[in-house]
Amino acid sequence: MPAFATSEPSPKLRGDERTAKILVAGHFGAGKTTLVNVLSQIEPVSTEEVMTSAAADVDRTSLPDKTTTTVAMDFGRLHLSDQLVLYLFGAPGQPRFFPVLEDLSVGALGALVLVDTRRLAETYPILQLVEDLKLPYTVAINAFDGAPVIPDERLREVMDLDERTPLVWCDARDRVSSRDALISLVSHLLTLTPEAVR
Amino acid sequence: MRPPRRSGDRLVRTYVVTSGRAHASRNHFDHITLVALSTSAVHLSRAQLGPEHHMILDKLAGSAQSVAELSAHLHQPVSVLRILLADLMEFGHITTRQPIDAADPTRSLLEEVLAGLRNL
Numbered sequence: 001m002p003a004f005a006t007s008e009p010s011p012k013l014r015g016d017e018r019t020a021k022i023l024v025a026g027h028f029g030a031g032k033t034t035l036v037n038v039l040s041q042i043e044p045v046s047t048e049e050v051m052t053s054a055a056a057d058v059d060r061t062s063l064p065d066k067t068t069t070t071v072a073m074d075f076g077r078l079h080l081s082d083q084l085v086l087y088l089f090g091a092p093g094q095p096r097f098f099p100v101l102e103d104l105s106v107g108a109l110g111a112l113v114l115v116d117t118r119r120l121a122e123t124y125p126i127l128q129l130v131e132d133l134k135l136p137y138t139v140a141i142n143a144f145d146g147a148p149v150i151p152d153e154r155l156r157e158v159m160d161l162d163e164r165t166p167l168v169w170c171d172a173r174d175r176v177s178s179r180d181a182l183i184s185l186v187s188h189l190l191t192l193t194p195e196a197v198r
Numbered sequence: 199m200r201p202p203r204r205s206g207d208r209l210v211r212t213y214v215v216t217s218g219r220a221h222a223s224r225n226h227f228d229h230i231t232l233v234a235l236s237t238s239a240v241h242l243s244r245a246q247l248g249p250e251h252h253m254i255l256d257k258l259a260g261s262a263q264s265v266a267e268l269s270a271h272l273h274q275p276v277s278v279l280r281i282l283l284a285d286l287m288e289f290g291h292i293t294t295r296q297p298i299d300a301a302d303p304t305r306s307l308l309e310e311v312l313a314g315l316r317n318l
Contacts (some may be wrong), residue, residue, distance in 0.1 A: 015234025015262030019297040020311060039318075045270040047229070049277065070275070075229075075266055080314025087230045087264065103276075107228055107297055109311070179318050186312045193305050 010042040011079050021087040022182065023105060025130055026114030027122035031142040031172035032090035033074045035114060038175050039088060039182070040076025048072050049100045071097050073104070088182075093126045102133060111137040112185050114172065117147045120158060127159060136192055138166040138185035164191070227265045227280040232295040234262035239291045246289070250274065250282050255291060262295075 024032045037044045051069045074090040091101050091111070105111075111130045115123045130137050139161060143149075152167055161167060166188050170181040227233075235258045244252065250272060257263060257271050269279045286292045298307060 010261075012261035013232060013234075013263065015232050015293070016295055017232060019230040019232055019264065019295070020307070021230050021297070042267075045267065047266045047269040048273070048275050050275045075270075077264070077267070078314075078318070080311060080317075084310055084314060085230075085232075086311060086314070087266065089229070089266075104229060107230075107299065109303055109308070175318075179315055183312065183315050186308055186315060189303065190305060190308045190312065193303055193308060195305060 010077075013085065017083055017085045019085045019087060021089060021104075021108050022185065023089050023091040023101075023108050023111040023130075023135065024114060025091045025093055025111045025126050025137070026142075027093045027116070027119055027126055029119070030093075030114040030116050030123075031144075032114055035112075035142075035170075035172035035178045035181075036074050036076040036088045036090045038173060038178050039078060041079055042077045044074065044076070046072045046074045049103070051097070051100065071100050073100075093122075093129065095125055095129060098129065098132075101129065105133045105135055108135060110185055110189050111135045112181055113137050113139045114142050115139060115155075115159075116142055116144055117150050117155070118144070120155075123159060136189055138168060138181070138188050140168050140170045140181040140184070142172045143169050164188075226294070226296065227276075227283050228297050229266040229269075229276060230264050230297045232262050232264055232297075233268065233283060233292050234258060234295070236290055236293045242289065242291055244291075247285075248282075251286055251291075254279075254282060254286060258292065 024036055026032045033044075048070050051071065071092050073092060076088045078086040078088065080086050089104055091104060111133075113123070113126055113130060139159065141155065156163075156167060166184050168181050168184045171177040235255065239255065244255070247255075253272055254268055257268060263271070265276060265279055265283065268283075269276045272279065274282075283292065283294075287294070
């Protein structure tokens with residue numbers, strides 16, 4: 001059974017494990033980093049991507065490099081079995097980072113969209129983004145202390161959620177709660193995946 | 199997410215690290231592609247390799263790593279890592295394990311993920 005404690009040293013990879021990834025999307029401050037770190041079995045890490053291509057960089061050697069921005073993405077690793085490793089990527093939500101997300105989303109199983117009910121309006125572009133990426137998703141309301149508790153039906157209505165899209169509540173600071181949100185997503189993915197035709 | 203940062207903060211520009219190349223010659227390094235030292239790596243000359251190549255090989259000596267993890271350790275964007283890794287692949291220093299093709303996930307994969315999560 002995988003270790004479920006971040007205090008233990010990062011489990012080593014042999015290199016022959018199978019890997020899968022899930023994106024954790026959400027507006028700024030929705031709790032993406034918290035959720036990724038609470039579940040990850042490696043030290044908090046982040047990777048970067050530049051928004052302009054390296055070729056554009058080369059062409060601009062004589063100019064101040066002002067068009068290039070770097071976006072950092074927090075990610076974590078979970079050893080689900082001896083043979084299967086899951087990576088979680090905290091995906092930046094701003095529409096201008098779409099190319100980075102598009103690259104990251106290739107091969108992703110799906111997305112968990114984290115929402116703070118105090119900032120619902122900021123969630124709409126994220127949902128649009130995830131839908132544009134054609135990623136199946138589950139919405140997880142991160143229950144911040146003091147955030148308004150809005151009935152699920154109302155949340156579904158304002159977010160215009162498909163009736164099949166799961167809506168769950170979680171506390172991103174809590175491992176079990178965050179894990180359960182992922183379980184809800186993967187259960188949803190299963191309902192979308194037909195039985196193999198034999 | 200952290201606020202975006204200008205790449206000018208970097209000590210060495212990305213095009214220096216990659217010798218001006220913008221695309222990996224082998225475009226098969228996903229964020230979660232696992233990279234490991236090849237069995238022959240210890241016998242190969244590293245004379246042609248740059249400092250970043252050495253950093254990657256040193257990192258892999260301890261454990262296999264995903265492309266994203268190598269990117270984080272080297273403080274280089276994934277796009278740069280792809281180019282460096284393609285070099286190492288070409289010289290035979292590394293082997294890779296492709297991620298599961300999740301565009302069309304099988305039920306058995308999802309059930310395995312689910313079981314793994316429940317066991318956490």
